Amino acid sequence: MIAALRERLSGLKSFQRGIHPPHRKKYSEHAPIELFTPTGDLLIPMSQHIGPPCKPTIKPREEIEYGQIIGDIDHPISAPIHATLKGKTAMTVITTLPGPGGKRCDAIPLKPSEEGAVPENFLASFLDRNWDSVEPTKYEPEEIITKIRAGGLVGMGGATFPTYFKLKRNPDRPVDTLLLNGAECEPYLTADHRLMVECPEGIIVGLELARHAAGAERAIIAIEENKPDAIEALKKAAVGHNVEIAVCATKYPMGGERQLIPAVLGRTVPSAPKGLPLDVGVVVVNVSTAHGIARAVVRDQPFTHRVVTVTGLGVKKPGNYLTPIGTKFSELIESAAGGVTSEAIKVLAGGPMMGPTVPNLNVPVIKGVGGITVMIDQETAHWHETPCIRCGRCIDNCPLYLSPTKIAHAIKHREYDLANEFDMQACCECGCCSYICPAQIPLAQYIRAGKNQWRIMQTKQKATT
């Protein structure tokens, strides 16, 4: 209650409800981005976006150049996959993806060549701040879209939706506002933060290009108030551009589309699974994706590397590493971040609120992974489930106004229809309910399991009829 009042008085942009988990960003927020080039084999999965997986376009045991396309598919919801280092490929194998449910897919192993695996001065060119000469409007919108697709860009906030498809103009559903998401509300993660500090100019250029492509008038960058240096840097870089900077309250899940849009624009996105930001004329793009857009369109650089925060009390040297896609967690953690400590018990692909665990470190970094959090026992939650005391906290803190206790209860009793009546499908799995529950009921976990189960039942039903 006090927190809510304080937030009202602060005048910062915010949404209703939500929680205030510890930030724990200090481990890595001041660590400058470092380039990491693995020497061990990469494993480049063919499924790194929402939509059907790509097909390999190269032969096994082929010498390939950095940035060469190695996988693609002819489908509107897709993005090509590039060689992220120079090297030699091998026979396609099957790998586990660092995502929810441990999905498996084909992957191309790539042995980096000993010399020149990564282009010279890669870090400097990645963080190059000299974008003055760029005239975004001299590009045709179609040209921008084509180049974004060719660059293999997908949403880097984790949703991995192909960016070109999001920005493609649709005369029936015009977009008036482009919202750049720099909230980074997940505890621990600082990859977007560092990029905003170290290359704000690139982000602004990406924003101009995306706005032009989508045909939006307004462009807003939303940042949480706990990143003053990023706000400062972007404000400076935005001078002379028609860009608004929206400073938001530090609250979880500020970075969720359904929270950010009401917070910044006061518009309500219709409920999932059908409702989209597009329904209210908004496109949300992550700041790192915007940076990728600038590189892809202006410099013709494909999406081969991304900044990955390796953090948590379980690693020896937390930091932000510019990592080629396909690098195994094991090598990144061991060689860049100094390895795990003996107390490490959990490794997450992402932050602690929404990041799924990985069972082992043989999984590759993919386009949607912005962080690896290695947690020790003391910093993780333990769920000793006790009976619900009907305190109402889960309802009072659910940013989507759902009734987590009732949905979870229905799921426990396998009453999926009842769960749907309580709008299970609208849940964004943010985890606020689990975080806050004093009875320590893993509510979001139940709901996620329930949604999965429901999906399986639906597909089975379709198969039989």
Add this chain to the structure above:
Amino acid sequence: MSDATNAAKPAALPIKDAGPRGFLVSSPPHLAAGATTQRIMFEVLLAMLPLFGFALYMFRLSAIVLTVATIAGALAAEALGNLMRKRDQSSVYDGSAIVTGAILAFSLPPSLNPYMAFLGGMVGIALGKIVFGGIGNNLFNPAMVGRAFLMICFPAALVSFTPTAPMTAAGVDATTMATPLYAAAKQMDLPSMSALWLGNTGGCLGETSAIAALIGGLYLVIRGVADWRQPLALLLTAGIFAQIAHWIAPDAHPGATFHLTSGAMMFGAFFIATDYVGAPVNPWGRLIFGAGVGLLVMVIRLFGAYPEGFMFAILIMNSLTPVIERVTTPTPFGGKVEA
């Protein structure tokens, strides 16, 4: 192994080096606020301290004896229930039975026989909670169930009040032995406003001092332990109702301030109506619940046979909770999910 040799090792890390057990697999989130049922119950007890302190000043030893007796009864029933249902005794330690006992004690007259109080605590937990399946499953507020039981078994003992030394010192007439509400019902002289706020009047253990209840209650609301919705709706409804009655018949009915500061109103609004289990969980449901209790209390006070009606009001609204719950299911932020 030193760090130096670690760094010299080949970069790729086979699974077995990832730690002897591999890593834990679990679904996110991996963080929790650290709130527990136990902690919440502890905070409720903490908030009851000002009231207890005042009861101690007013009623001396009987405050302690009654509170200990009800809590002991409640704990005994909880433990017995667990034994009979072959459950572990964790629910004895979660503090909820202690809170039930304390709330029951605070709504009993100081002159009550301690063995009756003990019985009340036991029955409250047994009939109010255990038969429904334990914490979280009960329909009725167990403390109020215990009090209702005592009311049925020992009606006379539950409405007799003896003024104590501080009261007589404050000028309460020793012969009337009346609580303010009784006085109002019988149209006798009413205690002064300051006496009602401070609490040197007759009444149950926790009912006398409106100020002490308010302090504890505000603490609970600020700490987020109790919802603000029930107390606000309750006090508003009761206040408006009392004031309207006062305007209609100024001689027969004292106004809103009297009713809000007398009897169980303040204590009940913050401590009884905010009890989680018997009340709805939906935000609107809680407002309706609070308003309903406020309305019923005033109806009973003004038109019923009893001078105070908090217990009945709570029990009636408890029984309506499932219905309220059904009609107040919140609409998701983006609207109902389209089928």
